[in-house]
Amino acid sequence: MLRLITDFDGPIMDVSERYYRVYQFCLTEIRRPGQAVKELKKAEFWQMKRSRISEKEIALKSGLDETQAQEFSQLRRNTVHTQPYFEYDVLVPGAVEALLKIQAAGVDLAVMTMRRVRELDYAFEKYDLGKFFPENRRYCLSNDYVKTRDVDDKPLLMTKALAELPSAAATWMVGDTEADIAAAKKHNIQVMAVESGIRDRAQLKLYQPDFIVPDLSTAVNMILTSKVPTLSAKI
Structure with missing residues (x-):
C-alpha cells in the first residue's frame, strides 16, 4: 500500500487572502488617527510572507513606527487564526481533482495540519473534504493544544500518525513549510x-526536501506515474 500524507494549508487550501485581510485589519487598528501609512498590495505582501520577512519588517515597510510594529505583530498573531478570517480561505486550483485522482488510484490518504480541530472541521464542512479523509486519517491539534513552534509540534503529529496508521510499503509527505519537511525527515x-503555499522556492530549498514542485496536482502526478525516483534534478 502506498500512502500520501498531505498538509492542509498550502497544498489544499490557499490562505493568502486570509493573511492579507488580517494584515489590512491590523494596519487599520494600529495606525494613529491621521497617520499616513502605506498599505501593501496583496502580491507584495504575500511575497514578503513567502520570503519569511518578519511581521515587524512588514509593519515598518507599511509606515508604522517601532512601537506600533510590535503591537502590529502581536495583534496579527492573535487574529490570523480566528473567525471570521477563515472564511477567506479558498481551495488551491486543482487540489480537489488531485485528491480525487489519487484516491481513485487506491492510495491511502491522510491529512496532517497545524490547524485545530474546529478550524479543520470548518473547512472540511465548507468544501466537502471529509470524503477524502475519514476521522482516523485526520491529524491536527486539539482545540486546547498549547502551540510551541510548528517545527517542533508537527514532528510530534507525525510520530502519532505513524504509530496509529497501518503499515505502508511507501509513504510520501506533501507540505509547504519547513515544519512539514522536518516532520518527514525525522521519520x-x-x-x-509545494510552491502553492506560504514559502517560496528559495525558502523551501534551504530545508532540502526531496523535491520541490508547483502544487499538489504535480506531486500526485509524479507519484502515480512512478517518475519520482528517476528524476535527475530534484530541486
Whole structure:
C-alpha cells in the first residue's frame, strides 16, 4: 500500500487572502488617527510572507513606527487564526481533482495540519473534504493544544500518525513549510514541498526536501506515474 500524507494549508487550501485581510485589519487598528501609512498590495505582501520577512519588517515597510510594529505583530498573531478570517480561505486550483485522482488510484490518504480541530472541521464542512479523509486519517491539534513552534509540534503529529496508521510499503509527505519537511525527515519519509503555499522556492530549498514542485496536482502526478525516483534534478 502506498500512502500520501498531505498538509492542509498550502497544498489544499490557499490562505493568502486570509493573511492579507488580517494584515489590512491590523494596519487599520494600529495606525494613529491621521497617520499616513502605506498599505501593501496583496502580491507584495504575500511575497514578503513567502520570503519569511518578519511581521515587524512588514509593519515598518507599511509606515508604522517601532512601537506600533510590535503591537502590529502581536495583534496579527492573535487574529490570523480566528473567525471570521477563515472564511477567506479558498481551495488551491486543482487540489480537489488531485485528491480525487489519487484516491481513485487506491492510495491511502491522510491529512496532517497545524490547524485545530474546529478550524479543520470548518473547512472540511465548507468544501466537502471529509470524503477524502475519514476521522482516523485526520491529524491536527486539539482545540486546547498549547502551540510551541510548528517545527517542533508537527514532528510530534507525525510520530502519532505513524504509530496509529497501518503499515505502508511507501509513504510520501506533501507540505509547504519547513515544519512539514522536518516532520518527514525525522521519520525518514520522502517529502515533496509545494510552491502553492506560504514559502517560496528559495525558502523551501534551504530545508532540502526531496523535491520541490508547483502544487499538489504535480506531486500526485509524479507519484502515480512512478517518475519520482528517476528524476535527475530534484530541486
